[in-house]
Amino acid sequence: MVNNTVQRCDFRMHDMVDGKFRVERVLNSTRTDQKFKVNDTSGNEYILKLLKLWEVEPSLRQKMLLSADNEIKSCQIKSNYLTNIVHTGMVNGNPYLLLEYCKSLDLSHLIRNQRLDIVKTAKEILYGLRDLHKSGKVHGQLTPENILIADGNRVKLTNYVILGGRANLLASKNKTLHSHFIDKALAYQAPELYRLERYATILPSVDIFSFGVILFFMLTGELPYGKLVTESDWIHYQTRVQSDDWNRNILFRNEQREMWMNILEACLSADPHSRAGSVDELLEKLPGNEYPYIAVQGSQVEAPNAILNGIMLHVMQGNDWGKCYRLPEIMPSPKRIITLGRKDDSIFNQIQLSEPVSSYISRRHCTLEWDDETETWYLRDGQWDKEVQGNWARSLNGTYINSKEVTEEGSKIIPGDIISIGNVKLRVEAY
Missing domain, CATH: 2.60.200.20 (Tumour Suppressor Smad4)
Incomplete structure (x- = not known):
């Protein structure tokens, strides 16, 4: 039944999606999904993410639809540090979700910007990761492009909903490794994801490593393991990652060098067991009296912990x-x-x-x-x-x-x- 109702969607500027949302801009398209900036009939702005179910082999569509539905349900997390899901629907047999839109720049545009408060930004990235991890989710693809800096320098993590299936996430990444195109997102990928024998079990330690690379990038404007432009760079980059050979000297003149080095050492280890065991361990290394966590009323991020029956x-x-x-x-x-x-x-x-x-x-x-x-x-x-x-x-x-x-x-x-x-x-x- 699903196969008969799935139709290709080629939405362009000014097209209506599901009769409710007008496409203002096509943002990007991947193997599994498309992303648009849209407006509703009242002029409210959103980000719409559409699963390309029509690209999936017909025999697998029902399973993919089930996977996408469960992913959307599990990602409905109320948090001040995540772009929240506000609506879900189907168009031409393809599932989509609507995410809140906030006027922002992604972090890659603000690196080395004097107005960027690195302590505040680091803490709020960690708050977002903690909300995900406590909700049983791992971001899995944390990069500066997936970190939005909104008004008031508020941080929101985005692109954490993986419609194509989390088990397929690294399989698609692996194809990138063998292509001539070097995806800059690989610089932030934890080394255990280079190997696919256990790719179904993606753990929070993956995000800890990515955070370390991002923090280093915020502090220095460079990647910790060297440049990453060519295939040759990628080979050397992986070798340095596996050897824990990151540039420890570049922070020599930083006034807060001891604090930052302590955090980076807890993140940038090739061995996931040697990294910080949780986001809270990293937060404890940052000033505790600045930029406290702000919870959303009614959020279920925290697990009930008062045992009455078991x-x-x-x-x-x-x-x-x-x-x-x-x-x-x-x-x-x-x-x-x-x-x-x-x-x-x-x-x-x-x-x-x-x-x-x-x-x-x-x-x-x-x-x-x-x-x-x-x-x-x-x-x-x-x-x-x-x-x-x-x-x-x-x-x-x-x-x-x-x-x-x-x-x-x-x-x-x-x-x-x-x-x-x-x-x-x-x-x-x-x-």
Whole structure:
């Protein structure tokens, strides 16, 4: 049914989209989506992002539509530091979303500008990232072009909604690596994304690295690992990234050198485990009394943390978006364990995660164990399996709490933690 109703959309200036929004300017077009500046009938300005569903192979359209729908739902985050989604719809069978528009310049136009307050800008970029991470989202493509500086030097992160599917994000980036065109966005990409064996599990540490490159660029007007113009530059750039060989001498005369170096060292490590574990760790290194965080009333960025009955897992990203699993209520007595895995008729799990678009969740992915003595839940990678050596089968793509990989020995979980299983993100919440 979807295939029969999807039609190509070639919107140009002054065209009407969905009979509601007039195209003022075509901003850009990628392999998966198009972006326009539009006005509604009252003259209000927005950014409209349209998924090119007509470009998708007909047999995959239903899955792509489901993926886009879940992505849009999971990105409806109320934050003063993000360009917020204000409307969604369909036009000619293609989904679109409407983002708030603010008169602004992107950060790339303000580098080395004396009016740019670097401390304020850095803190507000981190506030935006923190709101994303606490909501189970990773930006994944943070660059100066995706950071808007609005009136009053207010920072808003944009382009964090990936309509083409997060699992496809790096696959498309990988094609850029083998082309003759060097995408300048590669300079901000974390080195673990150069390798695609675990590309389905994109962690907050990816954004930490990108922030470090952006901060260095704000401070110096240069990239930390050298110029990036030609294919030869890219080869050398990657080598320096992998060797942690960034230009530490350029900040020698900076009056706040010690503070900035401390932050940069916590970001610019090739090993994601050596980076700051969270945005909060970076914020603690910045002056705490300047530019405080401003919350949006009614925002659900913070996970409920007052435990009355127990804790639950809330699906923040994935096909089961919005679903909640109350652990005490699904724990099979007297075993005190809960198994999680990909929904599959051949294996039984108390928590079965649907994954119709990809296959990055193992059927026996991980195990939750309740400790009566300490009244604590622990998460272990893998599950008991009598058919394998050692009777314990690890997952294929790993289990993560925030940015830390979980071992088979297990790690404690508390409200606010984000569990990453393939492309699925679950937030630990109290209820």
